[in-house]
Amino acid sequence: MGITSGQPEQADGAPQSGRAASLSPSRAADFMRCPLLYRFRVIDKLPEKPSAAATRGTVVHAVLERLFDAPAAERTAPRARAMVPGEWERLVAAKPELAELFQGEDGAESPERLSEWLAGAQKLVEGWFSLEDPTRLEPAERELFVETALESGLTLRGIIDRVDIAPTGDVRIVDYKTGKAPAPQYAGEALFQMKFYALVLWRLRGAVPRRLQLVYLGSGDVLTYDPVERDLLGVERKVLALWEAIRLATESGDFLPRRTKLCGWCDHQAHCPEFGGTPPVYPLPVIPAQSPAPSGDHDSGRMDAV
Template identity: 60%
Template sequence: MPDADTVTTDTPAAAVATEVRRRPALSPSRASDFKQCPLLYRFRAVDRLPEVPTKAQLRGTLVHSVLERLFALPAAERVPAQARELLGPAWTDLSADRPEWTELFDGEKPDDHAEWLRSAEKLLDAYFELEDPRRLEPEACELHVEIELGSGVLLRGYIDRLDVAPTGEIRVVDYKTGAAPREIGEAKAMFQMKFYAVVLWRLRGIVPRQLKLMYLTDGQSLAYTPDEAELLRFERTLEAIWQAILKAGKTGDFRANKSKLCNWCDHQAHCPEYGGTPPAYPGWPEPDAGDETPLDRAD
């Protein structure tokens, strides 16, 4: 595999600056995919099969964008009315970058789109019932983090919000807007939070004081305090997942794992469990198989 930030030797000199190669990495979403179903990981990270987002996913992405913009405002302006005002501009910017998202609303009445925006407003209202953003000054929102562990696995992801107290204590905050089954959703969410905790621990040498999940659909929060021993065990779990991915990647042997989560999968037509046939294996992807999408981060 190529090292980080390297280019192939036959790359024209004029294109070197634009063809920077990135090492394959493990993100919380892709690690969770592999744990859930190795074949799903292959479809998403290797084959890059297209997936049609749901309106709920788009709504989650929109709410995340609004909350990021809200914290960019002076503290006194972080009020519910201002958050609602940010919805329209945020959607305009998001859909301009990905015009195919607007196709989900083709043929609908204007009132239908307005109702969808109102459902996003309800999630924002629920957020304000959980905390007062005027009293917070996050160190970062939508923070990109990346680190290589001693074993060589590269971890990469995006943290919704990072709060750092004057005493140096760290809190990782994640907003949840999806409608996955609660018991499954919480397990997946906590896996994601421990992933970020390991990355921050290795980057900063500090175990996060709190991992906080904010469920905007039902207006509830879940807080968890990890310890160093737990993060060390979880780090070994991530290394084992990555080794399993690399092993499967050499041969293309990504097995399907049927579960009730299959009901939400876009790829049943290609899945042997449903009578489908996967595409011909294209080989392990280079340079990168680890990036998360905005839809991943809005789960």
């Protein structure tokens, strides 16, 4: 097990012979939302088009991370707004294909579209200052890569946006969301992600984090949850059950699609049976399910219990 800062999140490993078994909250959420989506991303590794919304989230996260490099008194909203164009330039330098997001119909770059997008990112960054005061925060960790191996051998890993540690030693896990807060009946997925992180930190450090905090920049909401050990044991059981389901699906190749309102944003409709598509040929060997052992005695086919 280990805990390090500033490392990129490693790809999840499908449960195959000779490969490490690992799971992140993002891939766990994929399987719970739609097992076929998990297959497309983890096993088939189908390409996905970059989206303006996801790219904006990356830029906003980078600004909120790097703002803490400045002295406390200089962590102001104008400074954060001014950082947005620079973080976009840094990102597009690393991934030039992102520039295509802001091309016009003629294929040329559209300064108007880019300017509007940057303004949207700046608005999200500025809105954060009404939710938290960075001049009074000194994060212990930012963009923290964490991983730990459970007794089962399954490795859990992920990247935590921010970890705060109070003078009392209490730990707060903070995650930024650039969208709007979900309705209460749909908050479970986001809280599962946070409890997943809490489980990893608990297994690494031996103490249950005091608070989980989701900061929704798109709607100006802050959702908090204070976990207890019982919660995290329940999450561990859920993760292990989920991994067993992933293992069985991987062996059989049977990843069923699950149609939801999120299908409209999926890049893989051309391969999805729900939309008349055909998945690629399954790239892994299929392991036939074992037949159940026969039951019964020698005369009637029924075995006595032992």
